[in-house]
Amino acid sequence: MPDYMLLLRGTYHVERRLSPAEMEAVMGRFTQWIRELGARGQFRGGDPFRQEGRLVAFGGGPVVSDGPFLETKDAVGGYLIVAAETLDAAAALATGCPLVEAGAGVEVRPIQLMAP
Amino acid sequence: MRSDPAHLRLVVDQLFREEAGKLTCVLARILGPRNVDMAEEVVQETLARALEAWTAQGLPERPAAWLTQAAKNRAVDLIRAKRRSVAFAPDLMDLLSSEWTLVPTMQPMFRQEEIGDDVLRMMFSCCHLALPPEAQVALILRLVCGFEVREIASLYLTSEASLEKRLTRAKARLRKAPGLAELGGASAVAGRVDPVLAALYAMFSEGYHGSGPEHPVAAVTCREALRLCGLLAEHPAASLPRTRALFALMCLNVARLPGRTTPGGDLLPLEEQDRATWDRDLIDRGMRAMAASQEGDALSAYHVEAAIAAQHCLARRAEDTDWTAVVELYDRLLELHPSPHAALARAVAVGRARGARRAGRAGRHRRDLRPVAGAHALPPRGGRRAAA
Numbered sequence: 001m002p003d004y005m006l007l008l009r010g011t012y013h014v015e016r017r018l019s020p021a022e023m024e025a026v027m028g029r030f031t032q033w034i035r036e037l038g039a040r041g042q043f044r045g046g047d048p049f050r051q052e053g054r055l056v057a058f059g060g061g062p063v064v065s066d067g068p069f070l071e072t073k074d075a076v077g078g079y080l081i082v083a084a085e086t087l088d089a090a091a092a093l094a095t096g097c098p099l100v101e102a103g104a105g106v107e108v109r110p111i112q113l114m115a116p
Numbered sequence: 117m118r119s120d121p122a123h124l125r126l127v128v129d130q131l132f133r134e135e136a137g138k139l140t141c142v143l144a145r146i147l148g149p150r151n152v153d154m155a156e157e158v159v160q161e162t163l164a165r166a167l168e169a170w171t172a173q174g175l176p177e178r179p180a181a182w183l184t185q186a187a188k189n190r191a192v193d194l195i196r197a198k199r200r201s202v203a204f205a206p207d208l209m210d211l212l213s214s215e216w217t218l219v220p221t222m223q224p225m226f227r228q229e230e231i232g233d234d235v236l237r238m239m240f241s242c243c244h245l246a247l248p249p250e251a252q253v254a255l256i257l258r259l260v261c262g263f264e265v266r267e268i269a270s271l272y273l274t275s276e277a278s279l280e281k282r283l284t285r286a287k288a289r290l291r292k293a294p295g296l297a298e299l300g301g302a303s304a305v306a307g308r309v310d311p312v313l314a315a316l317y318a319m320f321s322e323g324y325h326g327s328g329p330e331h332p333v334a335a336v337t338c339r340e341a342l343r344l345c346g347l348l349a350e351h352p353a354a355s356l357p358r359t360r361a362l363f364a365l366m367c368l369n370v371a372r373l374p375g376r377t378t379p380g381g382d383l384l385p386l387e388e389q390d391r392a393t394w395d396r397d398l399i400d401r402g403m404r405a406m407a408a409s410q411e412g413d414a415l416s417a418y419h420v421e422a423a424i425a426a427q428h429c430l431a432r433r434a435e436d437t438d439w440t441a442v443v444e445l446y447d448r449l450l451e452l453h454p455s456p457h458a459a460l461a462r463a464v465a466v467g468r469a470r471g472a473r474r475a476g477r478a479g480r481h482r483r484d485l486r487p488v489a490g491a492h493a494l495p496p497r498g499g500r501r502a503a504a
Contacts, residue, residue, distance in 0.1 A: 031220045038210050038217075047215040078216070 001083035003044055004090035006097070007107040011077030012051055012070055014103045029098035037082060042093070046080035073105065081111070124170060131179055132163050133336075136262030139187045141234040141296075144259070146191065146212075146225060148205040149241065149293045152259070158194060162187040188226045192218065205295060235260060236347060236354070237296040243311035245289040252311075253319045254279065255286040261340045271322055271337055305353035312348065313362050313418070316341050320366055335373055342366040349405065360409035361418035367402030368425035371395040387434040399429050417453035420445055439469035 015023055037043040055067035068075060084090035087110050094106040136159050143155035166183055176182045195204065199213050211217040224230060242255045250272065257263040257271075269279040299305055323337030342363070348354040349363040375389040406422050424445045431437040446462035 028220075031217055034214070034217055035211065043210050043214075045210065045214050080214075080216070 001042070001085055002113075003081050003111040004084055004087065005109045005111060006046075006080040006082060006090070006094050007076050007109070008078045008080070008097075008099055009076055009105040009107060010073040011048075011099060011104045012075060013073050014099065017103065026098055026102045033096065033098050034080070037093075042083045044081040044083055046078065048078035049076065051077075077104070121171070124175065127175065127179070128167065128170070131183075132166075133262040135180055135183045136163060137260045138231050138235060139183065140259050140262070141238040142225060142231050143187065143191055144238060145234045145296045146205055146208060146222070147195075148203065149296055150291045151202065151204065152287055152290055154194070154202075156259075158187060158190050162190055184226050184231075188222055192222055195222075207295070232347065233299065234296070235344075236351060237299055239312050239315075239344065239348075240299065240305075240308060241290065241293055241296050242286075243315045244308065245286065245293070247286055247289060249315060249318045251282055251286045252315045253322065254282055255290065256315060256319065256344075257337070257340070258283055260344065263337075263340075271334060299353075302353035305351070306356060309348065309354050309356060309359065312354075313345075313359060316345050316348075316366075317362060317418070320345075320369075324369060338366070338370050338373065342370050357409045357411045357414065358416040358418050360405045361416055361422050364402045364405035364409055365418055365422035365425055367398050367405060368422060368429050371398035371402060371429070372425075386428070386437075389434070391433070394429070402426070402429070415448075415452070417449060420449040420452060424449070435472070435475075437468070437472075439465050439472050443469050 014026070018026065034043055034046075051070050053066075053068060053070065055065050057063050057065075070077075082090060082093060084093055087108065090110070091108045094100065094108055097104075097106060100106055139159045139162070140152075140155050143158055144152050147155050162183060165186060166179075170176065170179070195212050195218065203209060204212055208221060211221040225234075238260050239256060242252050242259070245252065245255075247255070254268050254272070257268050258265070263271075265279055265283065266276050268283075269276045272279065300308075320338055320341035323334040323341065345359070345363045345366055348359050372389070372394050374393040374395070375384070375391060377383055402422070403426065406426060409419060409422070424442060427438055427442050427445065442465045443462060446458060446465055449458050450462065
């Protein structure tokens, strides 16, 4: 099965909206959901991101600035890599993610295998 | 007072030994058998750090919990440092590699029930390696009981260097095991418990029959064998009648350890042993375990040996011992499991029975202790057991 990256968007926004107890419950369900993926051999890794970052771009020379703005509903709060048969299957899998239920969004991208 | 070095040392030695074993087992489960050395290192470092901290700040309120927490944190750091280059337990690897699941996975594995299961897993794994019994016992004493190498070496009256070699070879076998044996369902456990019982019996015998004066390590060895057998006897699937019989046998012998030797460490004959030193609570536990072992049809050598120990425990004085019953029990034992030791003990019992008959004490059976029904009686030779 090929690998797909799931970019989890707006997770900090979710965290701000929920009470600590509610957030803890969501994270508990999320962890369990990952375990179930693992049991089916579909979990390939992933990590949360701390709520800070830098943007590096080129404007006459390399420029480093604070960013991106992490308060938005698109801000990426972490990623997962999962195995699925197709892009649609990976997306269907992502609909079951407890963070999505809680209001986060997921961007699903297939990992590109580069030609030799 | 709490940081008084002598007091600290006393508490720490006992605690460290027991906790080292438990923590080694849970870490070996998480890191995988291939990394058993890494598991031992984490434990050693944790204990060293604890000694340092407690000497400076005194004993914490809950030292065992302190150790568990510290070992878990150390393990998390180690996993973070090594997870890209080292393979841990195959079924946990993915969960350990992701920060989403690392801590949520580690946390519940350090609960007491989980640790208890991991201790059993390690015992089963050690006993299913293709190793001679002494090697299995040495491995269990090191990994599960937290004995130092020099303590195990003194138990076997061998040099540290050769014991170290034996352990290295044994660990090499363990490292190749596919995973710390999944305990599996009830029938799987029941089917694999005999080597574990045999190893615990060997461990117990090593401590009990140690040549030379009894020394602290031997008594601790007996108590450790008793403790581990107790774990098996509490586990629903491992608690077969013969498990309980072995547990009974150990209780009934450990109970009498205090009276067995002089202060100088020489063995006392039965007649000279002070029965007031016997641990009556442990005897009661042993008798209850014996009653609980009388299920089903299979009579094991452990049952018979427990019954022999029970005969001694039931006698208020040495001369009240029912030597005729003891002879019969040795007859049964020799049928099931002939050994020079049992043959010798039977010969002694025959002599004592003869002496008792001459003194007019034949056949009298004193029941000064509350006998548990059937605790001392075995079914007639060749007959089917009736459930007690």
